[in-house]
Amino acid sequence: MNDLQDVSAISSPAPVRRHLLRRLLKQLWQGLERARTRRLLAQLDGRDLADLGISNADRLNEMEKPFWR
Template sequence: MKGLQDVSTASTLPRAHSHLLRRLFRPLWQGLERARTRRLLAQLAQRDLADLGLSHADRLRELEKPFWR
């Protein structure tokens, strides 16, 4: 036990740093995810839209939104 080093305080720094990075990049990742799902929505056939309970107008309204909303 004499040769062991106390790393309890050192281990909190990377967590705080990674938490900050996650908070900074979260809006970017969310915007990219919205853009990806809207691209998929644009590829759906009318029958698939009906299965989801969406109309063509609903799809157009969603596709007109910018990626950050």
């Protein structure tokens, strides 16, 4: 009986890989969404920015950020 191994303690690496893949895809999707909204922000004129309460300097600052931030 001492030679038996407790298999309940052994975990499969598949759930870990699935979790990492899901996290990577989520981060990629969020980065693409940020890039899309920044492209839309770049198209706004001064009047639209004023309606939103955003200065041109704020817009330029946001547009300079990389998509992952």
